[in-house]
Amino acid sequence: xxxxxxxxxxxxxxxxxxxxxxxxxxxxxxxxxxxxxxxxxxxxxxxxxxxxxxxxxxxxxxxxxxxxxxxxxxxxxxxxxxxxxxxxxxxxxxxxxxxxxxxxxxxxxxxxxxxxxxxxxxxxxxxxxxxxxxxxxxxxxxxxxxxxxxxxxxxxxxxxxxxxxxxxxxxxxxxxxxxxxxxxxxxxxxxxxxxxxxxxxxxxxxxxxxxxxxxxxxxxxxxxxxxxxxxxxxxxxxxxxxxxxxxxxxxxxxxxxxxxxxxxxxxxxxxxxxxxxxxxxxxxxxxxxxxxxxxxxxxxxxxxxxxxxxxxxxxxxxxxxxxxxxxxxxxxxxxxxxxxxxxxxxxxxxxxxxxxxxxxxxxxxxxxxxxxxxxxxxxxxxxxxxxxxxxxxxxxxxxxxxxxxxxxxxxxxxxxxxxxxxxxxxxxxxxxxxxxxxxxxxxxxxxxxxxxxxxxxxxxxxxxxxxxxxxxxxxxxxxxxxxxxxxxxxxxx
Amino acid sequence: xxxxxxxxxxxxxxxxxxxxxxxxxxxxxxxxxxxxxxxxxxxxxxxxxxxxxxxxxxxxxxxxxxxxxxxxxxxxxxxxxxxxxxxxxxxxxxxxxxxxxxxxxxxxxxxxxxxxxxxxxxxxxxxxxxxxxxxxxxxxxxxxxxxxxx
Numbered sequence: 012x013x014x015x016x017x018x019x020x021x022x023x024x025x026x027x028x029x030x031x032x033x034x035x036x037x038x039x040x041x042x043x044x045x046x047x048x049x050x051x052x053x054x055x056x057x058x059x060x061x062x063x064x065x066x067x068x069x070x071x072x073x074x075x076x077x078x079x080x081x082x083x084x085x086x087x088x089x090x091x092x093x094x095x096x097x098x099x100x101x102x103x104x105x106x107x108x109x110x111x112x113x114x115x116x117x118x119x120x121x122x123x124x125x126x127x128x129x130x131x132x133x134x135x136x137x138x139x140x141x142x143x144x145x146x147x148x149x150x151x152x153x154x155x156x157x158x159x160x161x162x163x164x165x166x167x168x169x170x171x172x173x174x175x176x177x178x179x180x181x182x183x184x185x186x187x188x189x190x191x192x193x194x195x196x197x198x199x200x201x202x203x204x205x206x207x208x209x210x211x212x213x214x215x216x217x218x219x220x221x222x223x224x225x226x227x228x229x230x231x232x233x234x235x236x237x238x239x240x241x242x243x244x245x246x247x248x249x250x251x252x253x254x255x256x257x258x259x260x261x262x263x264x265x266x267x268x269x270x271x272x273x274x275x276x277x278x279x280x281x282x283x284x285x286x287x288x289x290x291x292x293x294x295x296x297x298x299x300x301x302x303x304x305x306x307x308x309x310x311x312x313x314x315x316x317x318x319x320x321x322x323x324x325x326x327x328x329x330x331x332x333x334x335x336x337x338x339x340x341x342x343x344x345x346x347x348x349x350x351x352x353x354x355x356x357x358x359x360x361x362x363x364x365x366x367x368x369x370x371x372x373x374x375x376x377x378x379x380x381x382x383x384x385x386x387x388x389x390x391x392x393x394x395x396x397x398x399x400x401x402x403x404x405x406x407x408x409x410x411x412x413x414x415x416x417x418x419x420x421x422x423x424x425x426x427x428x429x430x431x432x433x434x435x436x437x438x439x440x441x442x443x444x445x446x447x448x449x450x451x452x453x454x455x456x457x458x459x460x461x462x463x464x465x466x467x468x469x470x471x472x473x474x475x476x477x478x479x480x481x482x483x484x485x486x487x488x489x490x491x492x493x494x495x496x497x498x499x500x501x502x503x504x
Numbered sequence: 505x506x507x508x509x510x511x512x513x514x515x516x517x518x519x520x521x522x523x524x525x526x527x528x529x530x531x532x533x534x535x536x537x538x539x540x541x542x543x544x545x546x547x548x549x550x551x552x553x554x555x556x557x558x559x560x561x562x563x564x565x566x567x568x569x570x571x572x573x574x575x576x577x578x579x580x581x582x583x584x585x586x587x588x589x590x591x592x593x594x595x596x597x598x599x600x601x602x603x604x605x606x607x608x609x610x611x612x613x614x615x616x617x618x619x620x621x622x623x624x625x626x627x628x629x630x631x632x633x634x635x636x637x638x639x640x641x642x643x644x645x646x647x648x649x650x651x652x653x654x
Binding site: 181194196414425462 | 512513515516519520523527530531534535538539540541542543544545546547548551552554555558559561562565574575577578581582585586588589590592593594596597601605608609612613615616627628631632635639645646647
């Protein structure tokens with residue numbers, strides 16, 4: 012547990028604190044979910060040394076997740092897919108004046124889940140990393156294929172289009188100079204592109220800006236405002252008692268589901284909600300402000316967020332778009348996530364794990380007292396919020412290189428994102444593909460070099476073969492009508 | 505008669521086809537190599553072909569399965585937000601963050617229909633100064649604050 016020592020310095024605690032505050036502040040803003048929040052705040056971490064930047068990133072991550080829950084509960088606008096479930100009962104609780112209780116339960120449940128999740132990581136990461144040592148290029152390639160396909164299963168909407176978006180992301184990831192041959196690909200003679208496309212303009216353009224534009228298209232009168240009636244800011248003891256078992260159930264559900272590549276936290280929160288509803292003595296309370304409907308999914312959501320780091324840190328596989336961002340951030344810091352990190356830089360790995368727990372703790376400590384402030388913030392009319400959001404977005408992109416050309420890219424991707432939104436195409440899978448693009452190509456190339464051009468190598472190696480079989484099963488599941496119906500039902504709710 | 509039943513899927517198909525064909529066209533000067541020795545054009549080509557396949561698939565589906573219509577884009581928010589973003593970049597370089605922040609707030613405000621100039625002006629100044637204090641001074645971002653660096 013030297014990680015706690017490394018991460019627990021006063022300086023790092025300070026960074027975690029700042030990260031949490033900023034993450035919550037921006038995450039709370041309507042329309043800015045965790046992905047744009049992390050993207051906006053990422054450049055702030057560039058100047059720090061790797062461990063401190065990871066600590067701060069962890070704070071930002073949890074702050075953003077909590078901010079997203081806050082928005083879901085108060086304004087009924089989920090910041091990301093996994094918050095949708097929180098909206099259902101959480102917002103109802105807010106309308107009954109019990110917003111404080113909902114928010115508090117959400118934070119406490121998340122903290123509890125975070126603790127368990129951290130323990131989970133401690134237990135499972137080393138064995139998993141040991142397995143990963145056995146991996147070679149074909150195995151990594153198949154793993155990425157599996158990860159991408161599984162991510163699609165849990166995307167909303169059309170699976171085929173989501174696969175298409177992943178492929179587009181992969182292709183965009185290849186823009187730039189090819190390391191192996193020195194040839195420039197798709198650069199159109201623009202020198203800025205020689206290093207490839209920066210992911211920040213893509214993420215901010217397609218997620219943040221598009222969200223703003225989308226909200227602006229709705230006339231002001233129709234936008235929902237919060238009824239900030241607060242009968243009580245704190246949950247009653249009876250609330251906590253009711254919430255306890257759902258928290259525990261949610262945590263275990265989330266911890267296990269979070270490891271699965273592809274939208275673990277979405278699946279976790281939906282599953283937790285369904286479980287709670289099925290076990291409840293009075294299921295009709297759900298949808299009208301049942302506290303279990305907040306405690307369960309939020310705990311599941313948060314523990315899944317923790318454990319979704321496991322594939323990233325041990326295998327180098329980002330299981331969803333947020334992890335892809337984290338991976339991008341780490342790579343900028345010079346860390347290549349994967350089994351190598353655990354052995355070559357254990358201080359970094361365990362420091363990161365420790366910082367995740369610290370981030371969780373920070374969250375509860377800061378945000379519970381500050382609930383009132385966040386509510387005041389959200390009740391500001393949107394016409395004040397969105398210029399601020401826009402300003403933060405552009406600052407975030409600009410400050411990476413202090414280069415005005417980046418803004419052109421951002422604008423371009425905003426247009427692209429807008430078009431996609433109009434056509435019901437999900438941008439999140441594209442981010443996943445984008446981050447993995449160069450890696451997949453590299454592994455494919457190495458595999459084929461090893462096999463001298465024989466594609467059978469992917470089936471000959473046992474690990475790779477297993478992964479591909481799993482992929483086939485997942486694909487079959489997507490196609491099978493029975494599974495599809497369950498999926499659609501889950502999303503209809 | 506072929507009618508487009510799902511305009512959104514049809515639009516998506518067009519996007520995929522456009523990207524796929526562009527991928528092949530703009531990558532045509534790259535060497536493909538062989539499977540055993542992949543050239544820089546190999547993977548992009550495979551991806552582009554797959555994207556085109558998806559485009560065809562989605563396109564066919566759009567002709568057969570009903571889907572909701574595409575909502576007409578409202579140009580005003582789109583235009584002003586894009587303008588703000590593009591001008592921001594040049595603004596910060598030449599006249600610094602504070603002034604550009606004010607400029608951006610104004611431009612963004614015009615994305616709405618009901619703009620109160622006085623209210624926007626006050627807000628713009630407050631927001632810009634606040635942002636400068638937070639980002640440049642508190643967080644130490646290397647941004648030109650009160651005038652440009654150029």
